[in-house]
Amino acid sequence: MPDKFTEDVVALLPALKRFALSLCRRGDLADDLVQITAERAFRARDRFDPATQLQPWLFRILRNAWIDTLRRDATRGEVVDIHESPQPDPLDSAAQTDDRLTLNAVRRAMEELPNDQRQVLHLVCIEGLSYAETAATLDIPQGTVMSRLSRARLALAKSVGIDRDPSR
Incomplete structure (x- = not known):
């Protein structure tokens, strides 16, 4: 027989799902967050004060689960579904050789x-710094960052043989 706590948690599941969607913007992850929230709530139900409101308590649990997920994902790196990824090229493919040669040419051009x-x-x-962060780091105006970056990109393109003229 369901008790009042269980009934109240079940009644709040749609609100939890909406809150989870507002945090992560992915339905599958929102479902996972709601499930984690329900599991944690039932494990900690003896610590819930019935004199307080259940919804804010559950929202706090959900938000903490979201933060835990973000931290875990930040340290885990990118996750790729092996069934959705293309087949890898052979180890010594022509594409990899071309990429390696281009990368080396860009490195040499950057040194120049x-x-x-x-x-x-x-x-x-x-x-990956922003223009503003770069300007602050180098103690130069943001416009100087943009002009130096533009000149550097043009010089790199010319050095590695990339045609940057869109009219051609």
Whole structure:
């Protein structure tokens, strides 16, 4: 026989699902978060104070589960479904050889760039810093970051033989 706690948790499942969807924006993950929330709530039901409201308590559990998921995913890395990924190329494929040669050409071209352009290119394109973060890091104006980055990209493209002229 279901008790009041169980009935109240079940009644709040749609609200939990909506909250989970607002956090993760994926139906499958939202379902997982709701399930984790229900499991944790039932395990900790003896710690729930019936004088308080159940919904905020469950929302807090769900939010903590979401944070746990984010932390776990950040350390786990990218997850790829083996059945949905394309078959890998053979180890010594022509495509991999071309990629390796292009990467080496880009590395050599980057070494030839002036130091100010190379620094900006590295911070923005390799480290992923924003223009504002790069400007603050190098103590230069943001417009200078953009112009140095543009010149660096053009020089790299010319050096590795990439035609950057869209009219051709």
